[in-house]
Amino acid sequence: MSGIRVVSAGMLTTVQDLGRFGWAHFGISASGAADPFALRAGNLLVGNAENAAALEMTLLGGAFEFEADTVVALTGSDFGADLPLWSPVEVKAGQTVRCGPSQSGARCYLCVRGGIGVPKVMGSASTHVITGVGGRPLRKGDVLPIGSEAVRKPRGAARDVPPLGDGALRVTGGPQADSFADELYRGVYTVSEESDRMGLRLRGPAVPSAAGHMLTEGVPLGAVQVPPDGQPIILFVEHQTTGGYPKPANVISADFRRLGQLRPRGQVSFERVTIEQALRLLQRQERWLYGL
Amino acid sequence: MTIRPASDRSLHVVFGDRIGAESYAAVVRLTHGLAGARGVLNLHPAYASVLIDFDPRRYTHRQIEALVRECFESSNPPEPQPRQVEIAVEFGGESGPDLEDVARHTGLAPERVVEQFTGAVYEVYFVGFATCFPYLGGLPAELATPRLSAPRKHVLEGSVAIGGGQAGVYPLASPGGWRLIGRTRLRLFDPQAVPPPLLRMGDRVRFVAEARR
Numbered sequence: 001m002s003g004i005r006v007v008s009a010g011m012l013t014t015v016q017d018l019g020r021f022g023w024a025h026f027g028i029s030a031s032g033a034a035d036p037f038a039l040r041a042g043n044l045l046v047g048n049a050e051n052a053a054a055l056e057m058t059l060l061g062g063a064f065e066f067e068a069d070t071v072v073a074l075t076g077s078d079f080g081a082d083l084p085l086w087s088p089v090e091v092k093a094g095q096t097v098r099c100g101p102s103q104s105g106a107r108c109y110l111c112v113r114g115g116i117g118v119p120k121v122m123g124s125a126s127t128h129v130i131t132g133v134g135g136r137p138l139r140k141g142d143v144l145p146i147g148s149e150a151v152r153k154p155r156g157a158a159r160d161v162p163p164l165g166d167g168a169l170r171v172t173g174g175p176q177a178d179s180f181a182d183e184l185y186r187g188v189y190t191v192s193e194e195s196d197r198m199g200l201r202l203r204g205p206a207v208p209s210a211a212g213h214m215l216t217e218g219v220p221l222g223a224v225q226v227p228p229d230g231q232p233i234i235l236f237v238e239h240q241t242t243g244g245y246p247k248p249a250n251v252i253s254a255d256f257r258r259l260g261q262l263r264p265r266g267q268v269s270f271e272r273v274t275i276e277q278a279l280r281l282l283q284r285q286e287r288w289l290y291g292l
Numbered sequence: 293m294t295i296r297p298a299s300d301r302s303l304h305v306v307f308g309d310r311i312g313a314e315s316y317a318a319v320v321r322l323t324h325g326l327a328g329a330r331g332v333l334n335l336h337p338a339y340a341s342v343l344i345d346f347d348p349r350r351y352t353h354r355q356i357e358a359l360v361r362e363c364f365e366s367s368n369p370p371e372p373q374p375r376q377v378e379i380a381v382e383f384g385g386e387s388g389p390d391l392e393d394v395a396r397h398t399g400l401a402p403e404r405v406v407e408q409f410t411g412a413v414y415e416v417y418f419v420g421f422a423t424c425f426p427y428l429g430g431l432p433a434e435l436a437t438p439r440l441s442a443p444r445k446h447v448l449e450g451s452v453a454i455g456g457g458q459a460g461v462y463p464l465a466s467p468g469g470w471r472l473i474g475r476t477r478l479r480l481f482d483p484q485a486v487p488p489p490l491l492r493m494g495d496r497v498r499f500v501a502e503a504r505r
Contacts, residue, residue, distance in 0.1 A: 021334055021345075022328075022333070025336065025337055025420075026423070027423045130423075133423070172297070172299060172300055174298065174299075175304050198422070198466075199467075215338065216338050216427060217343065218298075218336025218338050218343025221299070221345075222299060223299065228441040241334075242421055250299035250300070253300050
């Protein structure tokens with residue numbers, strides 16, 4: 001069987017698709033690609049179903065040797081590979097794709113025609129790193145099978161890739177927005193080194209809240225929650241499914257890709273938009289993806 | 293019942309702002325009623341609310357809201373039978389580093405805290421947090437202790453905890469803001485096994501004190 005051999009794993013490389021849905025009532029969040037836009041684009045470029053599993057590299061990429069001829073695409077941030085980004089590229093049997101430290105954002109995706117053929121757990125190939133559902137981060141020597149999720153011919157190189165942008169993260173009001181004044185929108189926050197796929201912990205001016213004790217309730221992806229110390233946490237792909245801290249805001253779907261590219265020590269500020277604006281921004285992103 | 297967007301891809305259905313039989317019955321009904329419904333990606337039941345995740349490219353908040361209303365207009369879906377589960381716990385010491393704090397806050401001796409805690413029968417109100425965390429109703433009111441002001445980065449798996457008027461067990465090592473009073477060796481979650489996990493909504497739980505190892 002032809003596969004992909006992990007020559008070096010990088011800092012944190014995992015198999016990810018678009019996530020594992022239908023288990024939140026057991027406390028299992030979806031996980032999935034931290035930058036779902038890059039994963040989907042990469043899959044579309046190599047001719048896969050957009051939910052096919054790929055390799056997600058974090059900050060420092062790995063090296064991967066291919067046992068058979070195939071087509072790959074690197075998307076997301078530039079990890080210094082000598083292949084063009086956002087472009088389907090043929091690789092030959094025996095060839096190694098080498099990535100290094102990130103030159104830009106936090107994550108780079110290596111999408112392979114056919115997808116990564118690891119078994120699905122509860123309907124998804126995604127690794128939920130914190131719980132171990134769906135597997136574990138890759139190690140040197142692992143061999144990954146290539147899957148059968150190619151559904152059409154590879155595309156041409158992507159043009160006019162929408163830039164990530166470095167402005168404020170756009171948010172809609174969260175369930176407890178009324179308990180907060182506008183401090184969240186005035187501060188500049190730094191992404192803490194303690195951030196992971198569960199949460200992006202921010203450090204900066206404390207955000208005071210008038211919300212007292214509240215009942216634990218369900219929390220969605222991208223929720224900005226504020227514990228009593230006033231330091232916001234953005235709930236990320238492996239977020240808890242329920243929580244008891246108030247949430248002034250929620251990052252919009254169109255900016256999830258930006259969350260996935262935030263690096264430790266990166267800076268973040270917030271700008272409030274309406275749900276209608278959020279959905280229009282998402283539609284714009286979708287139009288670009290479907291133009292691939 | 294109030295229904296509001298929680299984000300551009302989720303709807304928050306709230307039945308009240310306290311733990312009560314009526315609002316909780318509505319949570320159970322909606323959770324069972326929407327399980328597997330077309331358009332629903334994930335359900336997050338809690339004490340008095342249900343959060344519903346959906347794909348905003350295919351559905352609108354209004355369509356999901358209509359699903360919720362339909363659910364309450366149709367007949368009750370069947371509910372699974374509750375199970376009885378006993379959980380052996382080692383209280384205090386390294387297993388329960390916050391037992392002393394809970395004792396101080398409640399004005400009870402640590403032994404009395406344990407006695408009261410193990411004297412109650414708990415109901416699994418819902419399962420959430422970071423993987424199969426059971427939120428337990430039935431904590432004696434005297435034991436209520438506020439959560440930590442900043443969550444711990446690392447809580448050991450099996451930790452038995454009090455958060456406000458709620459009780460729970462951490463199935464996996466994770467961050468957490470509840471007061472840790474003891475620890476069990478029982479595995480609530482196995483990542484290799486497909487759910488349902490040990491505990492699910494509606495199950496009854498008793499804690500039993502185990503001698504210090």
